[in-house]
Amino acid sequence: MSKKTFSCMVSVTLLSGSERNVYLVLDQKPTRINQKLKTLDQYIQKYPSGWKKRLELANLLYATGDWQRAIEEYHQVIERQPQLVEVYLNLGKMLQLMGQEADAVAVYEKALSQVRHEATQQHLGGLIAVCRHDLEAAIVAFESATALEPDNMTHWLALGRLQMQKEDISGALGTFDHILSVHPNDIVALIDSYDALMILGMSGKRRCGCCGCWN
Template identity: 55%
Template sequence: MKKSKERVSLAKISASVFTPRLVKLSESSKVELNVQLVLEKKNTRQQQKLKTLTKYVQQYPSGWKKRLELADLLYESGNWELAVEEYHQVIERQPQLIQVGLKLGKLLQLMGRLSEAIKIYDKALPLSSNVATGHHIQGLIEVCRSHPEKAVKMFEKAASSEPENPSHWLALGRVQMELNNADAALRAFKQILLLQPDDIVALIHSYDALLAVGDFQEAELKLSRAEELLPDDYSVLKRRLAYRCRMKLVLGEEGKQTKKMVNAVLKLAPHSADAHQLKAEYYRLRGESAKSVAILKKFTEEYPNNPNGWCYYTRCLSDIGENQAVA
């Protein structure tokens, strides 16, 4: 029997970049979150391309290829609500495009619109002729239903049926991390690295899992390799900066190097709550608590709809005993 070529796809991560974005989840909630998108390349002249594609789909509304390009670009730029609308339009015109359905479902998941994501996955499921893809989609549905243990079983079946596909191992590892099963997650991420030794996503996830299990030496090797591959990447720099803060490398010449890294991280992600928290931590470790608090206070004033900013600010106030302000 000829094996089906259909499979859940994963971007060519070894050549990709992590791109930080500030995303407004919905106009009604106005909630803003920082997300890190994994893109195969940085998109230059993004706004011009958006205008060109928008004009094209208005002129030729029945087409779907340019509309899909527009949807992808809206996703990459952080305009997720508009991206969802365009992906829906593409699926209406080409319902057999299972990868577009999976992309839309995942986007709805990230936006917290889980019931909508489940509907999209349910529609994609009967379109799949690949057993592993079917198990993977069922796993995504169980994640949306807040049944992580069931999701693990589905992703394990997918990985067992198609062990050469890193997407299944990645999904499995992520759910295991959510369940605090760092050892199991690490085994899944190792499978990706056996297939693609320079997969930056697997390297970073492995680093996080290794920290969780206390294997700091191996974790350092993974982070160092990620730095060799993408030295100026936000996700990599953020982890190295967090490491330098844990090691309290904030004074003297080491402190100067850490400060340079603080500036680099903030330049890459000026809207990121994580980046500002690391800057605040740098000053706290230097004994400048007032400056640390001021950094996070300013962030909440500039981005009042970002819940992570408030979380970091609250923890900072709690650390210095400002209980009334915490409340």
């Protein structure tokens, strides 16, 4: 069964002071946000050394677009629990999207020091290469990650998006098709696949199951 996700658009303030709309896909839909923020803030003030509620707060701030505060809270979580790779990934993603690529690289490199899993190492290496604008090295890293861990769609999605960035639209479409062959209702892959189809001018077409052509 595919995991149910929720999508939302948040407005994020960049380091320059300008705002940018960012599309997020979340594992769960934030509800009763203001009450939850108030409750979590009160808990953290009472128990500042704890990390689980702080992580919950950081995730909520991330989901609602308050990324400056989310970054602060994620950093504090990492200080207490440096082995939480997902925290590094969220933190690095925010910094990267906000144009703070050098800071994102530092976060990903710190994550690398905590990881022993080879596919995850390759994925992190790909993210670092993207931040450094070395797209060829990033492609190689993400392809290695997919080869090492073919069932992890996160690697495939990163590869497909990078192929889009390199304007390899046909390659990206094949990557997104692979994701959808495993998880037909993956909303992120569906959106990215549609974008690729629009670029190729095939938004109303379907792939033939016999020969793979579009009709």
